[in-house]
Amino acid sequence: MSNLLLLPVIVPLATVLILLLAHGRKWLQQIIGIGGIALQFTVAVWIFVVVNSQGIQVIQLGSWPAPFGITFVADLFSSIMLMVAALIGLMTAIYAMPTISDNRQRFSYYPLVNAMLMGVNGAFLTGDVFNLYVWFEVMIMASFVLLTLGGSRQQMNGAIKYVAMNLVASMLFLAGIGLLYGQAGTLNMADLALKIRASDDAFLLNSSAMLFFVAFSLKAALFPFFFWLPASYPTAPMAITAFFSGLLTKVGVYALIRFFTLFFVQNQSFWHPLLLWAGGITMLVGVLTAASQYDMRRILSFHIISQIGYIIMGLGLFTVAGIAGAIYYMVHNIVAKANTFLVAGMVYKLRGTYDLKAISGLYKNYPLVALLFVIPAMGLAGVPPFSGFVGKLMLVVAGFEAEKWVITGVALLVGLFTLFSMVKIWNEGFWKKHTGNDASDNKKLPVAMLVPVAILALITILLGVAAEPVVELCMRAAHQLIDPSSYIEAVLGKQY
Amino acid sequence: MGLILSILTGVLYAAAIYLLLRRSIVKMILGIIFLGNATNVLVFVSGGLTKASPAFIAEGQQVAAEHIADPLPQALILTAIVISFGIIAFSLALMYRFYKITGTDDLDDVTEEDEV
Amino acid sequence: MELYLIIAAIFTLAFLAPMLHKWFPKAIGWILASVPAAVFAYLIYLSIDIGYGLVVYESYAWIPSLGISMSFYLDGLSLLFLLMITAIGALVLIYSGYYMQHYSLKGRFYFYLMLFMGAMMGLVLSGNLISIFVFWELTSISSYLLIGFFHEKTKSRAAALQALLVTALGGLALMAGMVLINLSTGTYEIIELLNEREILQNSPYYLAILILVGLGAMTKSAQFPFHFWLPSAMAGPSPVSAFLHSATMVKAGIYILLRLAPVLGGTLEWRAGLSVVGLVTMLVGAYFSLTQKDLKAILAYSTIMALGTLMLLVGIDTYQSIKAAIIFLVVHSLYKGALFMVAGSIDKQTGTRDIYQLGGLFRTMPYTTVVALLALFSMAGLPPFIGFVGKEMIYEAKSIIPETGNLPLIASIIANAFMVAISAIIAWHVFFAKAGNLPKQPKETPFRLWVGPAVLSALSLLLALFPGFFDRNIAEPAIGAVWDASVSLQIKLWHGFNLVLLYSVITIAVGALIFAFRKKIIPAIQKFNERFFAIDFAQKFLDMVDGFLHLTKKKTDFIQGGVQRYYLMIIFVTASALVWYQLFYTRFWDFNSDIGYIPFYAAGVAVVVIAATVVAVFSKSRVVALIAMGMVGWGLALIFAFYGAIDLAITQIMTETLVLVIFVMIIYHLPVFKSFSRLSTRIRDGVIAVVFGGFMMGLSLKADYLNLYPAISDYFAQNSFTEGHGRNIVNVILVDFRAMDTLGEITVLTIAAIGVFVLMRMKNKKTEELK
């Protein structure tokens, strides 16, 4: 029993409540909102330390024993995700201070961000499939509101798509849960794992499992379910887009990894090639589509898709090395991707547009911004010694070990195209001769914008240069996922 | 009964999908509502259907009688209905705002922003 | 001995460079040069021990979980490269200190240049394949930044991008090759690999490894057909061309092959592959260098020729050829580094690099002329320069090649004859012929601009005349590191009258003839090229990139067309395909067809619901559609109630009614239904809908009969009252057993309410300011 696991849900909820009661005052909202997320980050680190030293942590809510009540479980994978989520939340919330309009900050931004984090954290922690659905809904509901806040025509266009796709995904997810319950008679993930693994007819479940696959692929923006993402992400202010890019799709990926390592592992000859190909096509389509864009936000949005493909490829390999690579890549990607969006926000602040054809001369006049762009961009492109390189290497090694030549080859090639897109941004936006007046081109960026970007850039470097502890951690997390006996034992107790 | 309710599920889903594929935003939201209903029925059906007494423990008894309806799917659907209600209310407000801003209820009219 | 300190020192200096530049703008060249110079001195000191077979190896764990470490390995081969990098690097820095004076953003230039130097040194010092790769990529990146130094010019940016893409492509191949090597042998460490020759050469991946590593080397070392990036890279400042694109970075590909030759080499595939690539590159380089007008372009193509020669020598893979390769490597770096710096000086002093426009510089720039002539002699392979020694060795190596007959020899005589001709053309047209209209009146360069090339040219001469130390301490260990045997090398200018000398004479004679008839030959070649080789590789590459962009743009417009219902359609179609496949696969029709208990009124309700659904879908009137929708909801509530779900039924009725009310209130503001779509569209959508609905029906049938395990609900029936103090089991589940769900649920409601509040209250704005 450890009530600690509840804190990632309770803290944001309490924060939301206080914020609702104290709405209208910007500074109060900022302090409470950001303070709440900072507290969550602390809690997440604490949970991670506990899980890392004492093994998987479990709490049976309401003291009801495992398959009957709702269980919260923290294994290494989920505690890593918790930390990263809180980190991105914190960084984007700080970044939001000077960038989100006052009106939003006074009323809705901070409660919504906290509510979304509540959903995300709940999703990472819960050990119950229906409860997972509920957290998904908390998360997407908050994201709906965050996304539609602006109210421009473009935002409406994106919002409608985003809402429609996510609702379809939610309903398919819910249908899958109903079918799963009807067939296996339980909702607890560990119990499901046990029952499905022990069942002879488990392959019968595959057709309902397909609903989960489609639902999570929609959330994760996997091919061919990604269309909503480039339509909607670029329409929000960058603090929100960066927040989304770091978390929303990754929760879908998290669910895919959880479901397809814990219980849908029977028919491997079917599932894992499917995942592998979905991953492969996703990364290729995403990166090729990104290459043709000239809007910074859209280039970056399409790249999200491509990098989701990488992660799913790691899952599809279904080896310890592959899943470790997927986890590492996910952590790296959340940090680096959010950061590139934040830098795009800086560029917007300086140039007033995201259109690369109109942006120029940043390299000459804003070397710091250039540096801050280069680090996450090279990270994304997988250039050593930044974090993306280690992630790419892990996945390539895993792919070759599993003798998946084509997919791994595609993964390598995708790295090249990613580099191309990043260099394109650099060539056009940074290197091109400034079209305006150089002398007056010396705007100051607020410290609250620079600090989060710099911190995330530092993490991108550290993840690469001091990769060993992280890689080793991902390996252990992957072991826990591939062999879920410790997970099942922690949830259901020794007697199972 | 399973068969009839299954057919009902199928019809509801088909209706939902057909409506979702319309250009009018009103129809799209109708589709979302149908999708929610269809899913609730599906969960209800797959939870196992037996003609049984409601899931109550009779006065004076400690445990429920033998043949009660499975209460868990009911609770799940109840939760799902309430969540759907919230989301649909939001979608309706979104529909309103969409019309106010774009001046149209035709979703095909607002595609240009997707391209650059 | 701490080798990493050397790299660390260079990198630290790199990061300090912009600051140092700010403080000492005049002396920056000298300051920066002092460190590599000191390293050079230290290495010379080390070379005494290396000459006796000392090998230094250090390893620092980086990612032990993946078997990756940062190890440093100093043997003869690395020493040779290090000496070249530090020596030429120091001279180039001194040169840049003056040359770059009038450009802006120099601080960054020095940073990149030092970064490159550190990366290059790291590359040749690394003892682990992955750390080699890390530095390899870093050289690509820093090279990109340096080529694009004049970043405001479109041409520079394009050239930088091109070089980066080509070398990054090779980098990917190299990485894949290295991973495969690890997969075969279980190690990335060079020192361990050296013992794994047998295993590696018998590995099923051998050929793949060879191709991948070869690709890496080919792109980096500008081998045909990847050679084109090198001439384009001349868009960078001249010191960069001198340092990166002739003396050091382009040799990295050759380096990696030499490094792996003891492990991968010796097979037929190795020899054939590298030789052919090298041979073609050599001829292509030599041939195209003749028709260029731009001094730097001539030098670039002749560099390609030299790189091809090196590749060919590595491919021939005999003791002689490796020896020749090592010597020629040094030879080429010396003269080419010098010539590029000279070219830069000339460009700076006269304002042009067109050799046919230039002329008569020996009067105005005497020091530069002398320096350049010395280097050109070496390039032409005339005695008593080391270029002569190098060429002799090449001929020697090729004349005793075991398998392939005389083809390589003939080819290299031709190529070298071209080099002689080109050297003569440059010498004549730039320094002696009558000058055309020069943009600037030339005058001699200051000391700092000619000292660098002068030192290199002098070395070309000195190494040939006094080869002792170089021979014993540098060249021999280098060859020994590649050719796994103790070697004894004697560099000699005079071999006596033998066949090789004859070849040299022929070469020079042919070269002289070409020079003599250049006025006829060059236009003829140009004409020939226009007709048959009208391929500008660099342009082709750019076209390819453009075509690629165009294609992806089209594809993007196609798949990301912005029409919401197409997106949805793709999703439904894909989902249908996947689930139907699965349903057939699991034979869903094998269900228990026991229809069970159907009271007529329940069936009646179901039928009414279905009818209402159909009405809701097809109704032309909004009100009718909404009422039908309400009926569906209420009908479902009745069905729920029928199965004993009382709370569910009440909730369903209430929410359905509320939704209806809200819907009516809002739809009031919207226009009436219009029929947007054609009949064919509707039929298509109908089919999709039916297919989707069909599988959902199949799934629910399957779930209805397939019960693998009894449900967990019994527990609730048992404990609801005793433990949860409630008789309404559903309610106890909601507020106690699964209270967390409900907590989430009311959170969703709250957020939804906030959302509705915001959306309804929001002011209409045409565009939102996206800060």
Added chain:
Amino acid sequence: MTTQILRISSKYLKPAFVVLSLVILYRGHNEPGGGFISGLLAASGYVFYMLAWNVETALKKMWIQPVPLMAIGLLLALASGIIGVAAGEPFMSGQWITVLNITLGTPLLFDVGVYFTVIGVMLTIMSVILEKVDQWD
């Protein structure tokens, strides 16, 4: 005329709805009902009132505005969970006391939280939507 009837009836219906909802809320643990249903009922009383008069007046008459009401409801639900923690058990573990033969426990408190939240939510949504309807007339 209709408005008058509506207004007068709404005056009396509102408290009636609230009382009825409280009864259903209390019975919910043993009979059909519970926080959500009773919350909707209570809210309908107020919505009726809003329809009869107008949104502004109805809101003015409320002691607590809808948005804080939601927060309070959630707070109660949260508190009911934390009581379990305070007792040294996992979050949301039920704590029961029997006073005068009536068993009271944290799950009931939780249900009360749901009740308030639902009222707050319904009133928030309905008030903004009804406002628009008012404006359009």
